[in-house]
Amino acid sequence: MSFGSPVGSPFNGPSAASTSAAAGLPFAGMPSELAERAEEVLADEPEHIVAEVPFSAAVFDREPFTLRRFLVGHRLGLLGAVALVIVETLTLQAGPLLTQVGLDRGIAPRNLSVLWWVGTAYLASVVLNAATSAWRVSYTGRLSERLMYELRLRVFSHFQRQSLDFFTEEKAGRLMTRMTSDVDALSALFQDGLVNFAVQGLTLVIITGVLFALNVELALVTLLVVIPSMGVLTIWFRGASERGYGRVRDKIAEVLSDLSESLAGIRVIAATNRQSYNVVQHANIVGEHRNANLYASTVGAVYGPANEAVGVLGQAVLLLVGGRMVIDGSLTVGELFAFLLYLTAFFAPIQQLVQLYTTYQQGQAAVVKLRDLLGTQPSTIEQPDAYELPDITGRIELRNVTFGYDPAYPVLHGLDLVIEPGETVAVVGPTGAGKSTVAKLVTRFYDPNEGSVLIDGHDLRDVTLGSLRRQLGVVPQEPFLFNGTIGENVAFGRPEASPEEIETSCRLVGLGDLIDRLDDGLDSLVHERGSSLSSGERQLLALARAFHARPRVLVLDEATSNLDLRSESVIERALDVVLEGRTAIVIAHRLATAMRADRIAVVDQGRVIELGSHSELLAASGAYARMFETWASHA
Numbered sequence: 001m002s003f004g005s006p007v008g009s010p011f012n013g014p015s016a017a018s019t020s021a022a023a024g025l026p027f028a029g030m031p032s033e034l035a036e037r038a039e040e041v042l043a044d045e046p047e048h049i050v051a052e053v054p055f056s057a058a059v060f061d062r063e064p065f066t067l068r069r070f071l072v073g074h075r076l077g078l079l080g081a082v083a084l085v086i087v088e089t090l091t092l093q094a095g096p097l098l099t100q101v102g103l104d105r106g107i108a109p110r111n112l113s114v115l116w117w118v119g120t121a122y123l124a125s126v127v128l129n130a131a132t133s134a135w136r137v138s139y140t141g142r143l144s145e146r147l148m149y150e151l152r153l154r155v156f157s158h159f160q161r162q163s164l165d166f167f168t169e170e171k172a173g174r175l176m177t178r179m180t181s182d183v184d185a186l187s188a189l190f191q192d193g194l195v196n197f198a199v200q201g202l203t204l205v206i207i208t209g210v211l212f213a214l215n216v217e218l219a220l221v222t223l224l225v226v227i228p229s230m231g232v233l234t235i236w237f238r239g240a241s242e243r244g245y246g247r248v249r250d251k252i253a254e255v256l257s258d259l260s261e262s263l264a265g266i267r268v269i270a271a272t273n274r275q276s277y278n279v280v281q282h283a284n285i286v287g288e289h290r291n292a293n294l295y296a297s298t299v300g301a302v303y304g305p306a307n308e309a310v311g312v313l314g315q316a317v318l319l320l321v322g323g324r325m326v327i328d329g330s331l332t333v334g335e336l337f338a339f340l341l342y343l344t345a346f347f348a349p350i351q352q353l354v355q356l357y358t359t360y361q362q363g364q365a366a367v368v369k370l371r372d373l374l375g376t377q378p379s380t381i382e383q384p385d386a387y388e389l390p391d392i393t394g395r396i397e398l399r400n401v402t403f404g405y406d407p408a409y410p411v412l413h414g415l416d417l418v419i420e421p422g423e424t425v426a427v428v429g430p431t432g433a434g435k436s437t438v439a440k441l442v443t444r445f446y447d448p449n450e451g452s453v454l455i456d457g458h459d460l461r462d463v464t465l466g467s468l469r470r471q472l473g474v475v476p477q478e479p480f481l482f483n484g485t486i487g488e489n490v491a492f493g494r495p496e497a498s499p500e501e502i503e504t505s506c507r508l509v510g511l512g513d514l515i516d517r518l519d520d521g522l523d524s525l526v527h528e529r530g531s532s533l534s535s536g537e538r539q540l541l542a543l544a545r546a547f548h549a550r551p552r553v554l555v556l557d558e559a560t561s562n563l564d565l566r567s568e569s570v571i572e573r574a575l576d577v578v579l580e581g582r583t584a585i586v587i588a589h590r591l592a593t594a595m596r597a598d599r600i601a602v603v604d605q606g607r608v609i610e611l612g613s614h615s616e617l618l619a620a621s622g623a624y625a626r627m628f629e630t631w632a633s634h635a
């Protein structure tokens, strides 16, 4: 990056210097010695990564997620780690060999200068080992953080890309588990798992090599005593710990799932006095988690000491056999000593490797779960050849649409409906008739099983999702507010809008009173999910958000159901202004809202059973007329 970079350079320092030059200030530019240093700093500066998340053209993770594929992109980094590991292991294992040399060539022949040399070499190897070890730990730490960053972003982007049905079927808590414990399991694997595996494996190889180089016979005897008993122990441990950790993983997912549901539903829980029941339920789940953990740690508790016992046994055998060889003169004291030291060093890696095997297994299980997750294809995907929906006039057509959330049980049966540009059509009908479903199809949250949904003659499946939703405004039946200010929530779809524009949108839907009443006005915080606002206010905010994006088509699902009569009349007037010239689908239980529409569609059991203006439908004295009569007599 050069300093002459134009405005928009992310680095303020240098560009500030050039601005001062432009402003005619005495100091223009940077002294050369400073500039050099600044270049160095910039070269070290980590690149600011802007998440490039593709959403278009059916982009999702097509390749199954595997450990190898994931790591391949980082092979240089991993090679660096391996190089450090080799130096670290070699320097560590030099110790016993130096001891042997010191004993046999220094102490036994009483040669002080050899002893000095050996001592110095020992010291050097220790220092070198400590230094590479520190470097390796921080190096692999950074490498693993990079990997984790990439993975978390990938999983999160994947969630963002999914269709609605995905979130209906998956429990939120389980999805959280993917992001927390599964990603953590992989993190543990990368952090010390893989590298440690290399360290310990290499240690074993080196030690075995040295043992055989020192004395083949003794090496054979020792390994024959040690390896079979360790093998049996290890095979048992592998099976048992696999079972144990499998259970622990399942249980932690249940704990998180129950926890997140209880937190989200706390109001209902409190209102229905279910606290104690919930505590009992959670206690059961947590109890199972504890039992699973206890089992896993019991297995570990048996394995560790048993392993040590085998180690001590090995040393006893070594002392006996090796001691006799020393007496025979076929082995030196120094060699025996080195053997004993190496044997001790032989056990640590085996124990570590077995523990690492657990880490590896957990990581592998996480990989499998992440592969399943990353392999789910959104059900409403863009065609590879999807085109941008041009600016629409807003003619909506549902042509013979059959749709069921489960295709075996259709909710809409061959529904036909045409809405002309600029027309407002109210959709009324009993609960569960399929009104919200119509709204979800028009906004392409789902695709019809049969038939098609068209806007200006374009099948929704042929156009890009982005270009479609830019021209659609939706107020869902349960509006969602984000943690942030009122202004931010309103400007959600068009964050670049000026505060004046945001305020206009708010006042238009009748939020003026609320903004005036709050001390901070538009900057007042709505707490999580808008819990600090009334549900009517939340609806108005959602309306303001939809209006604010100035879409061609508006879909309002019960957008006024929680309002009092006075607010409703404010809204009716606002709707008249906002819907002017726009195509709108207004789903409404309240017939006062419905009767103002150009036409009314009565939906029952997934079909349009009546369609016409308020007066036409009254004259037809069908279902709508009956609904209206009941409603009018209550009002």
Ligand SMILES: Nc1ncnc2c1ncn2[C@@H]1O[C@H](COP(=O)(O)OP(=O)(O)OP(=O)(O)O)[C@@H](O)[C@H]1O
Pocket: 168, 405, 406, 411, 429, 430, 431, 432, 433, 434, 435, 436, 437, 438, 477
């Ligand atoms: N995500 C879903 N998965 C499965 N079935 C669903 C889902 N959403 C709705 N349904 C079912 O589809 C049918 C139609 O639901 P829809 O939400 O369209 O009704 P509605 O007419 O909007 O009712 P209301 O007036 O109560 O809002 C209902 O029987 C409902 O149980």
Ligand SMILES: [Mg+2]
Pocket: 435, 436, 437, 477, 557
């Ligand atoms: Mg509904």
